[in-house]
Amino acid sequence: MRIRCGYEITYECPAPTPMLLMLNVRPERISDLETPDIILSDPPIDLTQYRDRFGNLCSRILAPQGRFALRSDFIVRDTGLPDPTFPEASQTPVDQLPDEVIVFLLGSRYCETQELSDIAWRLFADVPPGWARAQAIVAYAHERITFGYAHARPTKTATQAHEEQLGVCRDYAHLAITLCRCMNIPARYCTGYMGDIGIPVDGVMDFSAWMEVYLGGAWRTMDARHNKPRIGRVMMGIGRDATDVAMITNFGPATLIGFKVVADELL
Template sequence: MSTAARLVVRVGCRFEYDSPGPTPAVVLVRPEEHGQRVRHEDWATEPAIASHDYADLFGNRCRRLTIPAGRFVMRYDAEVETSPEPAETDWNAREIPVEELPDETLVYTLPSRFCLSDELSDFAWETFGGVQPGWARVQAICDWVHEQIVFKYGTSLPHTTVQDVLRDRTGVCRDFAHAAVTFCRALNIPARYAFGYLPDIGVPPVDVPMDFCAWFEAFLGGRWWTFDPRNNQRRIGHIPIARGRDALDVAMITTYGPARLEKMAVWADRVE
């Protein structure tokens, strides 16, 4: 990435747990480094424990550890250098016929736990089949999701599927992403779920605590493009942590036991 023009964002999070016993866990909070650069990062736990990093099946940077019994705090803080420009746009980006898609994209054309594209295929074709293929069609999907689903905290549960969202017409950012991913896949457009940090740059700040943000990426014209149906605008500063088939693949913390999350804080602020 060119250093002639850059945006530096401070990102991070803090989790406080109470656990009756040792609990293995996998943590996904570190920004990936494709198209952006982590120029400083700090990881700390209280009490200090051993941990190690590994890459999952999707290439995401994971940290593996065991939460000890009692009170336990994890804190991650980083400065990330990324593009100062809004997410890229190319209205000429075309859909690629399935027979020409790269092998590694095919998994993102299939149904997944929260994105049951096979069950919504008829609806997707009836609603979007007449739209010009390519960028215009994916944008039409984002427009529909943004207009038809009401963003509302507390309306989504860990097991909420796209069918639940379309029935209730409410959800949070992950539900917006799941809906758009589902429709794209139903139309044979590879689409993958993404989550990460999104600072309030170029938009009015919202009067709620910062949280992680979810969006999705569609494969058009031979590459992946960022789309954000929750905000439905080309935002500045999407800093991805992980990508997968849906939210199940990229939970920020997966615990294998009784550890209980007591408090959580997330930050994403412009530095320069």
């Protein structure tokens, strides 16, 4: 399968504004690129890149005063297969987890494990550990939250999403991640492209959020927003929660005036 991905994001800046971008695909997907994943800007500016603590490819820019646009358009190859499932994947005891995985058991900015721990143990203590428990958590988050773009709020935490029962894909992910961590299942936040491939068109295209859980000695994809395997995920970033994988962070005033994302299968 070939997938065309890209975006056009436009800002109005009252003054030159430093920005941090996470708009490239993860290094693991670079070998799948059929055309280069390059960040272009209008007007053209200098850009420097580095990899953060989670291996994400980040870019630093100084956005100019006035109207400023970022865009990309590339083709990536994909297996075309839905997310694999691992019903037999076991849960690794905490004392046997790799050191680098432990951080994904801890509470974070949007995933307050202390606030939801009692609820998690009450709901899922009797579910067999491993894949069954993680899937039960995903199904609970899927049913608990009603999706709607009008419910998006950049400061909303997992606890707030649980109480309000309204949100967008990041809220489903934060809630499921938090409940998994409460039950000693390492879970990390993922973001990237995921188009409406293999399903009916599902609203306006945007970047998507999902999660990975550490089961059976490896990271496994799960998605509380959709609660079923999907086709054509193109990972851009992983982290503890949305704080670590913000697509654009501006260090000063900047008004978003245009936003378009594309993730379409090429026939």
